[in-house]
């Protein structure tokens with residue numbers, strides 16, 4: 001196999017406060033190959049978000065090693081694009097200005113910037129809203145902007161922390177399909193966190209199952225379902241078998257342990 005895009009080796013995280021120390025992540029090791037859509041599932045509080053923050057370089061691990069393209073992660077950087085569950089757009093900037101934010105900072109020439117941003121706005125049905133401000137958008141639209149803002153920067157890896165968790169069921173399905181479409185065109189390496197097993201099986205090439213706190217890696221499940229994947233894929237026996245297997249690993253709860 002080729003060199004891993006992202007490599008975690010015995011990653012450990014303790015939260016220390018004056019009163020106590022909480023062991024949140026205990027010795028997690030795995031590799032994500034380039035171009036893979038990797039999904040982490042696990043029960044609430046198992047450290048999924050914390051792990052993503054460590055990879056993003058937004059918090060510091062207590063032990064172990066995290067490498068992107070063989071280089072050690074020791075802080076945030078433009079090689080990692082992050083999409084959070086809550087809406088994190090700049091409220092004072094328009095949709096276009098939000099999406100091109102990183103490109104402006106990197107001094108990408110205006111014509112090139114416009115080409116990249118227009119491509120993403122068109123692909124996600126946001127072209128007519130390019131002059132709108134975040135407060136004028138629905139939750140699903142804001143998350144679309146957040147996703148293409150991260151992609152426009154052309155990061156080495158896209159880190160997504162329950163990006164559809166706050167959306168209603170129908171918008172969530174629309175957003176999953178949109179993400180799959182954009183991803184299939186770019187094949188960017190993705191690490192996506194969710195507690196929703198259906199979402200994990202629908203999106204992933206591979207699912208990393210974590211145990212309850214302290215978070216440990218419990219299993220790695222390959223998802224060999226054909227792409228492109230439509231919402232109906234969830235009705236196929238192969239899909240249901242994979243889902244059941246992951247449910248079993250999480251303790252049999254249909255909602256992933258919540």
Ligand SMILES: Nc1ncnc2c1ncn2[C@@H]1O[C@H](COP(=O)(O)OP(=O)(O)OP(=O)(O)O)[C@@H](O)[C@H]1O
Nearest residue numbers: 015022024043044045046047048049050051195213
């Ligand atoms: N700043 C902090 N100080 C102390 N403990 C923390 C802190 N942040 C998180 N924790 C604890 O670390 C554990 C992991 O939290 P984390 O948010 O990463 O889990 P998660 O799997 O993403 O949960 P969820 O699915 O509910 O979002 C939890 O038990 C949480 O209570």
